Amino acid sequence: MRHLLSAADLSREDALELLDVAEEMAATQAREIKKLPTLRGRTVVNLFFEDSTRTRISFEAAAKRLSADVITFSAKGSSVSKGESLKDTALTLQAMGADAVVLRHSASGAAHRLAHAGWSGVGVLNAGDGTHEHPTQALLDAFTLRRRLAERAGGDPARVLEGARVAVVGDVLHSRVARSNVLLLETLGADVVLVAPPTLLPVGVGTWPCRTSWDLDAVLPDVDAVMVLRVQRERMGGGGFFPSAQEYTRRFGLDGRRLRLLPDHALVMHPGPMNRGLEISAEAADSPRSTIVEQVANGVAVRMAALYLLLAGEDAA
């Protein structure tokens, strides 16, 4: 794996390999000494042009547990805030001997540009680009889902997600998490339905490999998991995507009543950070079927796997 830019870059075999490696990584994280020597001497740069404490910390923990040297660049307090371009930052990192760059950027396609514009030869891991994709989030969601469904039903881990029914609810238009999840879950054979008001579904969604619905109540009884997306008020500019927060919550919020529409085994997922009381109620977020905290823990294992395949994988090849 040269770069990880989009969930669409992963074949079924790639995705399953990554999830299997993540399982191995997770097993090491249950040990008293969590650190592995795998990436000793390699340098991973976390390049965060956009604030994201949880993703940055997750990647930092993952790289450190693989013994990589980690340098974190945040937009604030670095040359980036003085107007340095993505290109010049990339050249600087290359000159400093970075082996991989984990990039979070507000522009869709920024990771793709960093990987393919000819600025540097460093491996790029997309940690969220604008409203495009966030592939490691989709991988950790798939990892969490696969684990939970396998615990319940058993069977071949490679096939657990085949036919799994997943509802993704909320602000699909602005969600990089939704895009990556639709692509990855499709690759793994799951059946995805997007639920959102029409204003928060992109024009063109009809060609995506999933179904769409405007009726959350009708969808919930038939799913194995519901992924609730954060309402990204900061991306909504002039607003007007829905009449009011109250109406959004009434029609698309996951509250206690809707929780009880779910089948008994169904999971409640959320990529975080949550707007409690808007897209998800405390009752849903804190219910036993919620995997929200588990998703965070699994994020480290999945990012360890991604870094491992990006950096150690090339030695093996």
Next chain:
Amino acid sequence: MSTTDTPAPTGAAGDGAVPPVLVRRARLLGGEETDLLLAGGRVARTGPGGSLEAPDGARVVEAAGLVALPGLVDLHTHLREPGREDAETVRTGSRAAALGGFTAVHAMANTDPVADTAGVVEQVWRLGREVGLVDVRPVGAVTVGLAGERLAELGAMATSAARVRVFSDDGRCVHDPVLMRRALEYVRSVDGVVAQHAQDPRLTEGAQMHEGVVSSVLGLRGWPAVAEEAVIARDVLLADHVGSRLHVCHVSTAGSVEILRWAKARGVDVTAEVTPHHLLLTDELVRGYDPVYKVNPPLRTRADVEALREAVADGTVDVVATDHAPHPVEDKDCEWAAAAMGMTGLETALSVVQEALVETGLLGWADVARVLSSAPARIGRLEDHGRPLAEGEPAHLVLVDPAARRPVTPEQHATQGRNSPYRGMELPGRVVATVLRGRPVVLDGALVGDEPAGAPGAS
């Protein structure tokens, strides 16, 4: 092609006497082989191929196998001067235009300062004269500073030495319906035309690319077709109501074509242009996030491209205009959202038209002369351009080798811009010679001599 006899003349247009030129065996508009004797800035004589004798001192241009067209006229060029000389100057843009077969270009008003006064349009016009490779015809801004708030002094620009006839806030839409109405009415008194950049600003806030399947996948904010179509629909109705002439810049959607077809059938005095890139490229190219494909209006779908080609063929769209928009490297060598919009086009326009419209059988060479020369000259009220290649007519012409095919290499272009979306593509056709007012400015595909040294500042 080969040339013989006298050495290349140099000097700006109007410098002394230009030796006569005999163009031998050119296929006039792709038809019969014809000899053309150019003298005194005019087509002095024409005759069947091989019939004319070269007068003493004449330069002979052997043009067997080449197609002769009237010099091309671009209704939509960004020369960037004054203000963005790092992107293009009148001089570099004129060189690019001449190499592309153009003998006249309309320089858009979105310079810095904006071309919204007689002073600025006269400056641009004079720079064009000093370079002397093409006739540079400034476009005047419709509103002061392109701000869309009050009319610029359209009359002063029209009566200036630059004789402005085309007014446009290009880059911005004259969105206010009352202001648009007033502009349409007012320009009638100077035989002018408002060239509208049709883009509803509210529907396109932060827009990055065509809104559709590809934008949904790429997570780039969409520029919906309706934002163009709604403005065109309003404007043709306004033009009809006040009896004015309207020109629509860079039409990019199938829906716009339908509205224009309807308006023309109704008798509205509307003309429209399409860019070469909208005739060839689609939004699928954006998938790699390379900002060389970032342009406004954005690249659309294959269905739009097909509709636009048909529209040129049936006359619904009158003109192919380049929207040549050079940018410095740093404005494109960045992430998509940070990149400037626009593509170069002067040096590839004729090749793209050949590829998209001639090789597909939609246009013959006489039609090419119409959409790239006579129609834009008529819309811009350039009496001296876009004329037939006949005795007594002005000697502006271009010789094209339609059999040539060559890869596009932006580094070899004369424009300062390297932002050509055709990089690496192989396109048909090659401009072999361009003649302005009887003087060859391009021969053997290269500029003749050079512009006079120290031209800026010369009277």
